[in-house]
Amino acid sequence: MAQKDQDCQEASSCSRSSCEGCPEHEKEAHGPQKFPQNPGSFVKHVIGVVSGKGGVGKSFVTASLANALVKAGHRVGILDADITGPSIPKMYGLTADQTRAVDEHTLLPVTTANGIKVMSLNLIIQDPEQAVIWRGPILGQVIQQFWSDVAWGQLDYLLVDMPPGTGDVPLTVFQSLPVDGIFIVTSPQDLVRMIVAKAWNMAQMMKIPVLGMIENYSYLKCPDCGKIIKVFGESHIDEVSKSTGLEVCGNIPINPDYAQLADEGRFAEMDVDFLDGALKKVESTLTV
Numbered sequence: 490m491a492q493k494d495q496d497c498q499e500a501s502s503c504s505r506s507s508c509e510g511c512p513e514h515e516k517e518a519h520g521p522q523k524f525p526q527n528p529g530s531f532v533k534h535v536i537g538v539v540s541g542k543g544g545v546g547k548s549f550v551t552a553s554l555a556n557a558l559v560k561a562g563h564r565v566g567i568l569d570a571d572i573t574g575p576s577i578p579k580m581y582g583l584t585a586d587q588t589r590a591v592d593e594h595t596l597l598p599v600t601t602a603n604g605i606k607v608m609s610l611n612l613i614i615q616d617p618e619q620a621v622i623w624r625g626p627i628l629g630q631v632i633q634q635f636w637s638d639v640a641w642g643q644l645d646y647l648l649v650d651m652p653p654g655t656g657d658v659p660l661t662v663f664q665s666l667p668v669d670g671i672f673i674v675t676s677p678q679d680l681v682r683m684i685v686a687k688a689w690n691m692a693q694m695m696k697i698p699v700l701g702m703i704e705n706y707s708y709l710k711c712p713d714c715g716k717i718i719k720v721f722g723e724s725h726i727d728e729v730s731k732s733t734g735l736e737v738c739g740n741i742p743i744n745p746d747y748a749q750l751a752d753e754g755r756f757a758e759m760d761v762d763f764l765d766g767a768l769k770k771v772e773s774t775l776t777v
């Protein structure tokens with residue numbers, strides 16, 4: 490071991506005049522290493538879709554944004570990092586028997602009917618109903634495989650559908666993938682301020698820009714009389730936007746037709762036209 494290394498480990502505060510070339514110093518200065526990109530991947534931008542808590546329709550928003558981006562002519566992928574509750578393959582009617590390997594170390598993503606490349610645990614394990622009860626380090630390894638062992642090909646945008654909250658997996662993704670920005674998904678309820686703050690604080694600590702907020706379940710339009718019903722009460726997202734400076738990039742209503750398309754695995758046919766703000770934000774901030 491080099492003398493400088495030894496000094497660093499033996500003394501709690503190093504007294505040497507220069508840290509140049511010391512691996513310990515390098516580690517501290519640059520943080521944890523990013524996972525290497527697969528040689529078959531050419532991903533221009535990585536966008537995280539996060540929520541401070543579960544049940545806000547985060548996967549639905551991820552897939553809707555992917556559809557909007559692909560419709561606008563971009564090359565899009567979805568990395569399903571919600572490993573213990575992966576729902577993206579089912580929404581697009583994708584199954585594990587469609588997954589192909591190039592060789593022992595390289596997997597190909599599965600492509601949806603509208604051209605989105607997807608990788609998810611449910612495209613690797615045969616039984617999608619199998620419970621995944623892995624601990625943090627294993628979950629982190631799966632994320633690494635989805636990034637380093639998958640040949641994503643040419644992509645303008647890779648959306649990462651994060652598990653809810655601020656646990657091990659979001660931390661791994663933020664630290665180890667080159668995330669360019671995140672969208673925070675919320676629903677209209679009183680807790681929204683705290684939920685956004687939690688996700689926002691995590692992103693700030695990781696020095697990752699927040700592109701904006703997207704509210705799901707904003708309202709329901711009565712199919713008979715057209716009346717707007719605020720199922721989850723009044724939205725607080727504009728107040729949060731004012732106090733944080735974060736842009737509201739979409740308000741998506743509850744629509745039973747959306748749920749039906751997702752349940753039937755026909756999400757590729759889905760056209761959510763409430764995400765123009767998010768689309769513009771992506772195209773203007775993360776140019777391709």
Ligand SMILES: Nc1ncnc2c1ncn2[C@@H]1O[C@H](COP(=O)(O)OP(=O)(O)OP(=O)(O)O)[C@@H](O)[C@H]1O
Pocket residue numbers: 540542543544545546547548549550571574576652653705706741742743744745746747748749751752
């Ligand atoms: N705006 C909407 N209108 C109708 N159905 C919706 C809407 N948003 C989500 N859903 C449906 O609600 C269910 C849950 O959505 P989704 O799987 O996206 O939740 P999630 O937030 O990712 O879950 P979790 O937070 O637990 O990971 C799905 O069946 C989805 O199709």
